[in-house]
Structures are given as C-alpha cells and as structure tokens.
Amino acid sequence: MADVYFSFFSFSILVPLFLLILLYFIVRPRPVRVPIKNSHVFITGGSSGIGLALAHLCAREGANVTLLARNVSKLEEAKQSIKLATGRDVNVFSADVRDYDAVKRAIEEAGPIDVLVCNQGVFVPQELEHQELEEIKFMIDVNLTGTFHLIKAALPGMKKNRAERGPGSIAIMSSQAGQVGIYGYTAYSASKFGLKGLAEALQHEIIADNIHVSLIFPPDTETPGFVEENKRRPQLTNIIAASSGAMKADEVAKKSLDGIKSGTFIVPCNFEGFLLSVGTAGLSPQRSYLMAFVEVMTAGIVRLAGLFFQWNWYGSIEKWHKKQ
Numbered sequence: 001m002a003d004v005y006f007s008f009f010s011f012s013i014l015v016p017l018f019l020l021i022l023l024y025f026i027v028r029p030r031p032v033r034v035p036i037k038n039s040h041v042f043i044t045g046g047s048s049g050i051g052l053a054l055a056h057l058c059a060r061e062g063a064n065v066t067l068l069a070r071n072v073s074k075l076e077e078a079k080q081s082i083k084l085a086t087g088r089d090v091n092v093f094s095a096d097v098r099d100y101d102a103v104k105r106a107i108e109e110a111g112p113i114d115v116l117v118c119n120q121g122v123f124v125p126q127e128l129e130h131q132e133l134e135e136i137k138f139m140i141d142v143n144l145t146g147t148f149h150l151i152k153a154a155l156p157g158m159k160k161n162r163a164e165r166g167p168g169s170i171a172i173m174s175s176q177a178g179q180v181g182i183y184g185y186t187a188y189s190a191s192k193f194g195l196k197g198l199a200e201a202l203q204h205e206i207i208a209d210n211i212h213v214s215l216i217f218p219p220d221t222e223t224p225g226f227v228e229e230n231k232r233r234p235q236l237t238n239i240i241a242a243s244s245g246a247m248k249a250d251e252v253a254k255k256s257l258d259g260i261k262s263g264t265f266i267v268p269c270n271f272e273g274f275l276l277s278v279g280t281a282g283l284s285p286q287r288s289y290l291m292a293f294v295e296v297m298t299a300g301i302v303r304l305a306g307l308f309f310q311w312n313w314y315g316s317i318e319k320w321h322k323k324q
C-alpha cells in the first residue's frame with residue numbers, strides 16, 4: 001500500500017517538480033527586460049489601428065516615438081492626437097516599406113532605434129483561385145519583404161547603441177492567421193508564416209547584440225484596416241476567424257507592449273491565442289520556464305483541441321459547399 005502511495009506521489013508531484021527545475025535551467029534565451037521610458041521606439045503603420053494605439057501607449061510611458069507610413073495626412077493626424085493625449089512630440093516619416101531606399105533614408109534621419117516595431121500590414125482576403133497575382137504579391141511585398149527592408153536598414157544603428165542603452169527589441173506584427181492557415185488567406189497567411197521563420201532565425205543572429213525579438217499574434221481586431229477587410233471577406237473566412245474572439249486595438253497594443261517589455265518571443269493576445277501559441281510552440285524559443293512547463297504538460301491535450309477545431313472548420317466548409 002505504501003508503495004502505491006509513493007508511486008502516486010512521485011508521479012504527480014516529484015516528476016513535475018523535477019521538470020520545472022530542469023526547465024528553469026535550460027530555457028533559452030534567458031529572460032530580459034526591455035526598457036521603454038526614454039527609448040526610441042520606431043513604429044511602422046503607426047498612423048492607424050494597432051500601430052497608432054501602440055504609439056499612444058509608448059508615448060504615455062515616456063518613449064520617443066517615431067512613426068512611418070505612406071499617407072502624410074494620416075501621419076499628421078496621428079502626431080496631433082498623440083501630442084494632445086500625452087504632450088509628447090512624435091516624429092513622422094512618409095515612406096512605403098516596399099521602397100528600400102526610402103526606408104533607409106527615413107531610418108537614418110530618425111536616428112538610432114531602441115525598439116523597432118514592424119507593424120505595417122495589408123490584408124485582402126480572397127480564394128487563391130480568384131485573387132489576382134498582383135494582390136498576392138502586394139501582401140507578400142508589404143508584409144514580408146517590407147519587414148526585411150526595415151530590419152536590414154535599422155539593425156546597424158540598433159547594434160551600435162546597445163552597450164549604453166541596454167536591451168533593444170525588434171517586434172514583428174504577425175496574426176493568428178500566421179499560426180494557422182485559414183480559408184481566404186493563402187497569401188496573407190503565407191506572408192505572416194514567413195515572418196515566423198524570419199523571427200526565429202533572426203533571434204539566433206542578434207541575441208549576442210542584446211536585441212530581442214517578439215512576434216505578436218492578434219486575432220481579428222477593430223481597426224480601420226479591418227473595416228475595409230470586412231467589405232470583401234468571404235463568408236467562410238468570417239466563420240473560421242470567429243473561432244477566436246475579436247479585440248480592440250487598445251487591448252492588442254497593451255498585450256504587444258507587455259510582450260516587448262518582457263522580451264517574450266511568441267506573444268498571444270487572447271485566450272484562444274494562448275491555446276494557439278501552446279499548440280504551435282514547436283521549436284520556438286521560450287524564455288519563461290513556467291510557459292515552457294505549460295507547453296510540455298499540455299502538448300497532447302492541446303493537439304487534441306486543435307484537431308477538434310479542424311473537425312469543426314472542415315464541417316463548416318462542407319456545409320457551405322452543400323448550400324451553394
């Protein structure tokens with residue numbers, strides 16, 4: 001009888017405890033705090049939606065904020081609104097991230113960056129069969145290639161600054177559609193999945209420079225861009241994306257900033273996003289031994305939940321086709 005008790009005790013307490021201690025020692029990269037106050041935060045797509053909300057938060061926390069987007073009047077409006085809300089002056093640059101020379105010029109003029117937020121993004125959902133190649137290329141160019149342009153241009157300045165200014169950050173705005181492929185999002189999901197490969201490899205390359213990568217995965221978020229998207233979103237895209245609750249731009253910005261400050265690599269924004277992050281953790285870096293513990297302990301059951309979601313989604317697709 002005592003044996004049974006002991007094996008129950010060792011299984012339910014000692015094994016997890018051992019695992020927790022093991023994870024505490026092996027998680028890499030090590031935890032870090034990225035300062036925001038007095039740092040230079042450069043946000044692309046900062047004139048609208050999530051980027052604008054994040055710019056407000058950073059300015060309120062005492063950062064020197066620079067915004068980059070194309071439309072000059074939207075940039076000016078953003079500058080005014082942040083000045084009004086926080087009393088802080090914001091620097092703005094008009095450039096298209098697809099134009100490397102223009103990006104480089106803006107970044108040089110803006111001065112060395114501590115926190116680079118690659119948030120610009122375009123999303124035009126449509127079935128691949130009907131979507132024009134031009135639109136597909138447009139999403140890849142802005143979302144993926146544009147992010148390469150930004151990082152390539154910003155990195156030399158960011159590296160130089162670290163010894164005096166402490167840890168720096170490169171944050172990249174992905175999407176939950178960058179964790180799971182979704183009907184209507186072949187090009188968009190591909191552009192966002194691409195960012196994950198970029199982010200994982202980049203973290204290896206710049207950890208020694210004390211620069212920390214965060215990849216942010218929002219669900220549907222109420223923004224001007226989302227209002228436009230909704231005008232042409234296929235019904236099935238709506239149905240499947242509704243598996244994750246919608247958020248407000250301010251809430252996503254708050255989660256993003258918390259993720260950046262803690263140097264978190266995978267940054268989910270809501271509960272479904274938390275499940276998705278555990279379900280797709282794979283070989284991504286993990287700084288938190290507690291999150292690593294949750295990932296190891298729940299891997300099987302979260303996979304099962306994922307299979308149930310796919311069962312549900314394929315059911316919706318089948319039903320939709322029958323109705324046509």
Ligand SMILES: NC(=O)C1=CN([C@@H]2O[C@H](COP(=O)(O)OP(=O)(O)OC[C@H]3O[C@@H](n4cnc5c(N)ncnc54)[C@H](OP(=O)(O)O)[C@@H]3O)[C@@H](O)[C@H]2O)C=CC1
Binds near residue numbers: 072123225
């Ligand atoms: N809203 C949502 O449901 C979700 C959004 N996301 C992601 O969050 C990010 C922000 O989205 P959201 O706030 O909704 O978008 P918005 O459409 O509201 O804002 C997009 C911003 O990006 C700028 N931008 C677009 N294209 C370019 C370009 N070629 N060069 C420079 N700047 C550009 C826009 O300014 P301008 O047009 O003047 O250039 C604007 O400031 C995107 O990466 C998006 O994929 C992720 C998940 C959900």
Ligand SMILES: CCCCCCCCCCCCCCCC(=O)[C@@H](N)CO
Binds near residue numbers: 218
């Ligand atoms: C393991 C269990 C996981 C369970 C949760 C699954 C939920 C998946 C929902 C995905 C929603 C994708 C929304 C994309 C929004 C977006 O990027 C556009 N609005 C364009 O910006």
